[in-house]
Every structure is written in structure tokens, then in C-alpha cells.
Amino acid sequence: MEIPWVVTARQDTGLNNGKIGIWLFLASEVMLFGALFATYILLRVGAPTWPLGSSILNVPMATFNTVVLISSSVTMVMAWASVMRRRFAAYRGYMGATVVLGFVFLVVKYFEYSAKFHHELFPRTNTFLAIYFTLTGLHMLHVIGGMAVNAWFWGPGARLYHENPEWFANRVENSGLFWHFVDLVWIFLFPVLYLL
Amino acid sequence: MGDHSADIDRHVRIYVVVFVTLMALTLITVAVSYLHLPLPYAVAVALAVAITKGSLVACYFMHLISEKRLIFMVLALTVVLFLALMMLPIFTVANRVEIQ
Numbered sequence: 568m569e570i571p572w573v574v575t576a577r578q579d580t581g582l583n584n585g586k587i588g589i590w591l592f593l594a595s596e597v598m599l600f601g602a603l604f605a606t607y608i609l610l611r612v613g614a615p616t617w618p619l620g621s622s623i624l625n626v627p628m629a630t631f632n633t634v635v636l637i638s639s640s641v642t643m644v645m646a647w648a649s650v651m652r653r654r655f656a657a658y659r660g661y662m663g664a665t666v667v668l669g670f671v672f673l674v675v676k677y678f679e680y681s682a683k684f685h686h687e688l689f690p691r692t693n694t695f696l697a698i699y700f701t702l703t704g705l706h707m708l709h710v711i712g713g714m715a716v717n718a719w720f721w722g723p724g725a726r727l728y729h730e731n732p733e734w735f736a737n738r739v740e741n742s743g744l745f746w747h748f749v750d751l752v753w754i755f756l757f758p759v760l761y762l763l
Numbered sequence: 764m765g766d767h768s769a770d771i772d773r774h775v776r777i778y779v780v781v782f783v784t785l786m787a788l789t790l791i792t793v794a795v796s797y798l799h800l801p802l803p804y805a806v807a808v809a810l811a812v813a814i815t816k817g818s819l820v821a822c823y824f825m826h827l828i829s830e831k832r833l834i835f836m837v838l839a840l841t842v843v844l845f846l847a848l849m850m851l852p853i854f855t856v857a858n859r860v861e862i863q
Contacts (some may be wrong), residue, residue: 579829580831580833580834581832582790582833582834586834587833590834590837591837591840594837594838594840594841597841598841598844598845598848599812601844601845601848601849602848604848604849605848605849605851605852606852608849608852608853609851609852609855612856613855621796626793626796630789630793633789634786634789637782637785637786637789641778641779641825643824643849644774644778644824645775645778646775648771648775648778651771652768652771676800686857691815712845719863733787738786739846740826742823743824743826747820747825748825749805750820750824751817751821752819754816755813755817756794757792757813758792758809758810758812758813759809759813761796762792762793762805762809763777763802763805763806763809
């Protein structure tokens with residue numbers, strides 16, 4: 568069966584279905600993280616005291632992770648550009664780099680979490696740590712999800728490139744939109760949790 | 764948006780500029796945090812830098828700058844609902860509701 572509107576745009580929306588689908592999903596994600604950011608504000612303004620993020624958390628590690636995630640957004644968008652230019656080897660390199668950078672982010676986060684647990688700092692310890700682990704934990708799940716999709720398109724999913732490169736380019740663009748959203752969330756999480 | 768080869772080359776040059784700008788803004792936001800500004804100023808600077816960085820990612824990496832009208836309509840509704848969500852804690856504080 569031929570699936571319609573995977574490459575060509577529908578006349579009524581001006582978009583292919585994948586594009587409108589991923590943006591609707593990202594809109595729901597904005598509300599998911601928005602609810603937790605609103606919770607953070609409520610907890611913070613309602614608390615008698617609130618620690619400076621940098622007094623508990625490791626700012627250099629988080630700064631490094633910010634650089635890693637921004638770099639992975641660039642390699643992601645370069646992967647898409649490589650498909651658009653029909654340079655498959657370059658695509659493979661950039662997409663592979665995106666997955667590796669996602670993995671580096673997780674490794675750094677593992678060391679951060681381990682250090683906290685080692686110092687007996689758990690989500691139950693105080694309100695700050697509760698919202699810190701909730702927000703960064705949910706973000707980390709998104710990183711893992713994005714990595715799984717990107718790894719699929721780097722590996723077995725890349726078969727589609729040889730059959731229908733335009734369709735493949737759209738899929739890479741859509742998985743990229745999710746990955747950039749994950750980067751975007753971190754851009755707000757980093758100052759809110761670590762620097763303020 | 765046009766996706767011809769010359770367009771893609773132009774995109775790639777923009778991506779590099781955006782990447783360098785994002786790195787510079789990351790350094791600025793960390794450097795400012797070491798100045799230990801009073802909290803309202805620190806929040807204002809951190810949010811201004813984060814919104815600038817987020818806008819760059821959305822506009823250029825997510826191609827919003829050349830996106831179709833329907834996407835903007837979806838996002839406009841999202842912005843309204845997101846702001847309503849952010850108002851909830853503000854109204855709660857304004858009403859002096861105590862949090863146990």
C-alpha cells in the first residue's frame with residue numbers, strides 16, 4: 568500500500584504528514600516540560616530557603632555537557648544536510664557523531680548522579696534535589712529515546728536512503744527536530760538548575 | 764524552503780555561525796553566574812541568554828525561520844498555553860497561598 572503525503576506536501580496543510588506530526592508531538596512535549604518548570608517555580612518561591620545550584624551541583628560538568636549537546640545538534644543538522652546533498656558517507660559520519668555525543672552526555676550525567684548518591688544526596692533529601700532529579704531524569708529519558716531513533720537511522724534504518732532518499736531525508740529531519748528539542752530543553756535546564 | 768544544493772551550502776554556513784554563537788553565549792551565561800548578581804538580575808540575564816540560544820536553535824537548526832504557516836499556528840497556541848501554565852505559580856504567590 569502506498570502511504571500518501573510522506574514526501575509531497577498536502578495541499579491543505581502545505582506540509583508532509585511527518586512534519587506536522589512531529590511538531591504536534593513537540594508541542595505536547597513543551598507542555599510536559601512546562602508543567603515541571605511551573606512546578607519548579609512554585610516550589611522555589613514557596614520555599615523558605617533555596618540553595619544556589621552551584622553550591623550542590625557540578626557547574627563545569629554541566630557546562631561541558633551543554634557544549635556536548637549543542638555540538639550534537641550541529642552534527643545532527645549536518646547529517647540532514649548530507650542526505651540533502653546525497654553524500655551518504657558524510658551522513659553516516661555525522662549521524663554516528665550525534666549518537667556518540669548523546670552517549671557522552673549520558674556518561675557525564677552518570678558521573679554527576681553517582682557523585683550525588685555517594686554524598687547521600689537523593690531525590691528525597693530535599694525539594695531542590697527532588698525537582699533536579701525529576702527534570703534532569705525526564706530529560707535524560709528523552710536523550711535515550713532520541714539516541715535510539717538516531718542509532719536506528721544510522722544503522723538498519725539507513726537502508727531507506729537507497730530506496731527513497733527523499734523520504735529518508737524527511738525522516739532524518741524529523742528525528743533531528745526531536746533531537747534539537749532535547750537540546751533546547753537542556754539550554755533552559757542548565758541555567759535554571761545549575762546557575763541560579 | 765528551497766532545498767537545492769546552493770541553498771544547502773548556505774544553510775551549512777549559517778549552522779557554523781549559529782554553533783559559534785551558541786558556544787559564546789554558553790560561556791557568557793556561565794561567566795555571569797560567577798559575578799553573583801542579585802537574584803532578579805541573575806534570573807533576567809540567564810533567561811535572556813537562554814531565550815536567545817533557544818531561539819537560535821529553533822529558528823536555524825529546526826528551520827522555523829522558513830517553516831509553513833500551520834506550524835506557526837500550532838506553536839502560537841502552544842505559547843499561549845505555556846504562558847498560562849507559567850502564570851499558575853505566579854497567581855498562587857500573588858494570592859499568598861502557603862505551600863506545606
